[in-house]
Amino acid sequence: MSLWIVKIGTSLLRGTKNKNTLEVIRSYCKYLAKSIQNGERIILVSSGAVGIGSRLLGLKQRPNDFVSLQAAAAIGQGHLMAQYEEAMNSHGILVAQVLLTRYDLESRQRYNNASNTLQRLLELGVMPIINENDTLSQEELRFGDNDTLSALVATAVDANQLILLTDVDKLYSSDPRKNESAHPITDVAYSNNLSEIDTQSLNGKGGEWGTGGITTKLTAARIATESGITVHLADGRNPEALSELLNGSRGGTVFHPSPKPIGNKKSWLAHALKPLGDLHIDEGACHAIKEKGASLLLVGIKKVSGEFAANQPVRIIDLEGKEIGRGLSSLSSIELLNAGNSIGLPTRSTVVMHRDVMVITSKNLG
Numbered sequence: 354m355s356l357w358i359v360k361i362g363t364s365l366l367r368g369t370k371n372k373n374t375l376e377v378i379r380s381y382c383k384y385l386a387k388s389i390q391n392g393e394r395i396i397l398v399s400s401g402a403v404g405i406g407s408r409l410l411g412l413k414q415r416p417n418d419f420v421s422l423q424a425a426a427a428i429g430q431g432h433l434m435a436q437y438e439e440a441m442n443s444h445g446i447l448v449a450q451v452l453l454t455r456y457d458l459e460s461r462q463r464y465n466n467a468s469n470t471l472q473r474l475l476e477l478g479v480m481p482i483i484n485e486n487d488t489l490s491q492e493e494l495r496f497g498d499n500d501t502l503s504a505l506v507a508t509a510v511d512a513n514q515l516i517l518l519t520d521v522d523k524l525y526s527s528d529p530r531k532n533e534s535a536h537p538i539t540d541v542a543y544s545n546n547l548s549e550i551d552t553q554s555l556n557g558k559g560g561e562w563g564t565g566g567i568t569t570k571l572t573a574a575r576i577a578t579e580s581g582i583t584v585h586l587a588d589g590r591n592p593e594a595l596s597e598l599l600n601g602s603r604g605g606t607v608f609h610p611s612p613k614p615i616g617n618k619k620s621w622l623a624h625a626l627k628p629l630g631d632l633h634i635d636e637g638a639c640h641a642i643k644e645k646g647a648s649l650l651l652v653g654i655k656k657v658s659g660e661f662a663a664n665q666p667v668r669i670i671d672l673e674g675k676e677i678g679r680g681l682s683s684l685s686s687i688e689l690l691n692a693g694n695s696i697g698l699p700t701r702s703t704v705v706m707h708r709d710v711m712v713i714t715s716k717n718l719g
Contacts, residue, residue, distance in 0.1 A: 355513040356394045356475070357599065359385070360503035360573075364520045365589045366401035366433075367408070374405060379440045380592035385480065386444035388599040394475045395599075396510065398483045398503040399437070405429035430484065437482055447479045452486035458505060458625040459666075461618075468509040500569040501624075504576035504584075508620040515577045516598055517570050518589030523605025524567065543578050543611040574608040576624050581614030583607065619712040622680055626666035630659025630686055632705070633670045642669070643677060643713060649706040657689045669706070680711035 361381060368374045385395055403422055406429025407415060416422050434450050441448045451471065458464045474481045485502055500517060507515045522537075529535040574584045585604030587594055598604060615623070634642075638653025649669065661667055663685045669678040683705055684692070692703075 354392050354394065356396075356510060357388075358396050358398060358503050358507040358510075358512045358515045359518065359595065360398040360499055360516065361400065361518050361589060362499070362520070363400040363404045365518060366399070367404050374401070375436050375440075377592070378436045379443075381589075381595060382437065382440035382444065384592060384596035384599060386441060386446050387596070389446055389478075389480060390444070393599060396471060396475070396481045396483065396506060396512070397437075398499050398506060399433065400484065400499045401433050402426045402429035402484055405432050433484075434482065441480060447477075449474050449479050449481050451481050451483045453483060453502065453506075454486045455625070455627060458509070458621070459627065461621065464509060464621055464625060471506070471510050498566075498569040500573040501576070504573035504582075505625055507577050507582050508580040508617060508624070511580075511617065512577075512582055515573070515582050515584045516595070516604065517573060517584065517586050518595065519570065519586065520588070520590055521567075521586075521605075522588040524570075524586055538606055541574070541606065541608045543609055576620065578608050578610045579615050579623075580617070580620045581610045583610050615712065622666070622710065622712040623714050626679070628659075628666045628668045628679060629661035630657065630665075630667045630682075631670045632657060632667055632682065632689075633672075636672055639671045639677060642711070643715070646708060648704045648708045649680075649711065651684075651689070651692055651703040651705050654689065654705060657686055659686060661686050663688070667706075669711075675715065677715040678711055678713045680706045682706055 366374055366377060368377050372380075385397065389395055403415065403425045406425030406427065409428055409432065410425060412425070416425055430450075430452075434448070438448050451467075453467065456463075457467055471481050483502065483506055485499060503515060503517065506512075524538045524541070525535045526538060527535045570586055574586070577584050584607070585598055586606040586608070587598055587604035589595065632649065632654050633656035634649065634653045635655050638649060641647035641653070642649060655672075659667070661682060663683060664681050665685075666679060667682045668676050669680070671677050682689070684703070689705070
């Protein structure tokens with residue numbers, strides 16, 4: 354019995370001339386329900402609230418201002434969930450709405466609470482349906498796309514497989530619409546870190562109604578695969594493709610997992626937290642952290658940027674200005690800046706970031 358995260362994008366849910374949104378949702382839910390009835394566990398991450406809300410408002414294009422986006426999401430989210438509820442209830446399966454923001458995952462306790470709630474829903478035979486809380490979240494708290502959100506959810510619940518359903522058949526080395534020499538990429542090994550892909554020439558934006566794109570799917574793949582999760586990028590325009598995937602088939606592009614997953618806590622440190630500052634370190638500290646698995650000591654810090662309190666997330670920057678890690682600083686930015694000038698502040702051997710709350714990201718971020 355596997356735990357699947359299935360992400361469906363806005364472009365698929367808006368429907369076609371021949372099939373409206375409800376009919377599309379019913380098609381997907383038929384296969385989701387059958388898989389659940391066969392013993393699989395599934396969490397659905399669904400976009401579409403803004404698109405449906407915009408359609409109901411009679412808008413010809415996605416709103417540009419943030420308040421209008423929130424209003425469209427408020428209108429569309431209820432309609433979206435009602436359609437999923439109707440479709441899944443017809444197969445005897447309950448659904449649960451879960452709306453998340455980055456704030457919900459920035460606290461380790463809230464992160465664990467979210468994970469426990471999702472796990473309990475699955476135990477009860479309920480299919481959780483997750484969307485970003487576009488209605489109330491402030492812009493700086495938003496994930497920005499449900500691809501990233503789906504990967505964070507996958508790591509939080511220790512999923513086995515992540516399916517990213519989109520309106521393309523697979524990943525290409527560059528945009529095939531602009532480059533005739535672009536070739537399809539069917540498999541991406543974790544070790545190559547997506548180096549084969551020309552991300553500069555790929556379309557980094559979503560469609561007219563979506564917020565994601567190929568770039569966000571690559572980000573999601575990096576987050577999930579480094580936690581040991583297999584990622585399938587698949588064409589969801591034919592809902593039967595979902596049935597094939599849930600029955601053991603593969604996506605158009607498969608991102609293979611790391612043989613040495615970084616674990617739930619390290620993934621949380623690397624991806625769920627929003628760094629509030631930077632710690633610039635010297636060569637000795639960089640070597641000790643990357644090669645010896647050491648903690649970061651105060652003596653190794655050359656410069657402090659940003660404003661943050663104790664136990665808040667920061668980046669670790671080497672002498673070349675490149676990020677090598679992230680974690681929680683035991684001291685505030687003010688304490689660090691004044692460390693050598695005030696009586697009573699920590700000595701030069703103070704541990705500023707313990708190894709247990711640090712993750713090396715230089716190999717993961719590319």
